[in-house]
Amino acid sequence: MKTVVLNTGYAMPTPGFGVYRLSGEQEGVDAILSALEAGYRHLDTAAFYGNEKAVGKAVRQSGIPREEIFVTTKLWNDVQRTGIVAEAFEKSLELLDIGYIDLYLVHWPIEGKVTETWLAMEEIYRSGGVKSIGVSNHRIQDLEAILALGGTVPAVNQLECQPYFSQEEMRSYCEEKGIQMTAWGPLGSNRAPLLEEQVLKGIAAKHGKTTAQVVLRWNVQRGIVPLPKSQNPQRQRENLDIFGFVLDEGDMADIAKMEQNRRLGPDPSNVTF
Numbered sequence: 001m002k003t004v005v006l007n008t009g010y011a012m013p014t015p016g017f018g019v020y021r022l023s024g025e026q027e028g029v030d031a032i033l034s035a036l037e038a039g040y041r042h043l044d045t046a047a048f049y050g051n052e053k054a055v056g057k058a059v060r061q062s063g064i065p066r067e068e069i070f071v072t073t074k075l076w077n078d079v080q081r082t083g084i085v086a087e088a089f090e091k092s093l094e095l096l097d098i099g100y101i102d103l104y105l106v107h108w109p110i111e112g113k114v115t116e117t118w119l120a121m122e123e124i125y126r127s128g129g130v131k132s133i134g135v136s137n138h139r140i141q142d143l144e145a146i147l148a149l150g151g152t153v154p155a156v157n158q159l160e161c162q163p164y165f166s167q168e169e170m171r172s173y174c175e176e177k178g179i180q181m182t183a184w185g186p187l188g189s190n191r192a193p194l195l196e197e198q199v200l201k202g203i204a205a206k207h208g209k210t211t212a213q214v215v216l217r218w219n220v221q222r223g224i225v226p227l228p229k230s231q232n233p234q235r236q237r238e239n240l241d242i243f244g245f246v247l248d249e250g251d252m253a254d255i256a257k258m259e260q261n262r263r264l265g266p267d268p269s270n271v272t273f
């Protein structure tokens with residue numbers, strides 16, 4: 001499994017396996033087990049997804065040594081509003097029941113709470129139950145506020161990233177600050193005919209790959225760790241098989257032209273949930 005090294009020194013396997021919307025309790029465990037069997041060693045969950053227990057169960061059932069699997073979970077928004085961050089972390093630890101968490105992220109930036117929440121995250125980090133801390137869906141202004149505290153630099157910012165919304169400004173900002181970018185919804189989450197785009201089909205045919213593999217590879221070549229979700233064992237394997245080919249400059253430029261400033265998921269400037 002390929003890895004990237006975070007600013008904490010820990011290795012994060014790429015790509016990761018996104019578990020949002022994995023349906024059914026036992027089906028969820030089975031899907032994660034089949035992902036681990038396929039070779040994934042990075043699972044991305046969140047308190048909000050309601051499947052931390054399933055993730056923990058699959059990790060334990062897999063028989064793979066704990067230290068070989070990288071597990072991310074996230075702090076939900078209501079907790080930031082009420083300020084009971086430490087308890088929420090303990091609850092995630094308990095549900096996962098895998099000893100420690102590799103990466104704990106602030107799920108969304110909550111207006112007026114960004115720095116307060118980050119200070120609470122740093123306390124959790126010092127407590128030792130988590131190897132790295134970071135954020136998700138944070139804008140440059142949120143990261144600037146966190147960095148201005150002069151404490152821990154987030155190890156990761158996880159964001160929506162797909163060819164209609166390529167996050168190029170964020171990508172270069174994170175690169176400059178040593179923050180690893182990871183991508184949720186890298187395949188367009190089935191909310192747009194992204195994988196049917198002719199540009200992608202042409203590139204895929206040229207390399208003998210699928211459009212999903214092209215999109216995932218495009219992220220990898222931009223230094224971003226994609227977190228594709230699939231409940232289907234064959235597509236899980238397909239989404240891992242992205243290292244045997246290289247997109248050339250022309251391919252990358254053609255994909256860059258798909259940019260439309262078009263999000264398929266929520267806007268962090270409007271977090272009402």
Ligand code: A2P
Pocket residue numbers: 018184185186187188189190195210212213227228229230231232235236238239
């Ligand atoms: P399924 O779970 O049936 O495979 P994203 O990761 O962007 O959120 O996208 C996940 C969606 O894309 C799911 O609906 C998933 O369906 C589908 N999907 C995952 N991998 C592929 C693939 N290789 N080709 C086509 N669709 C895929």
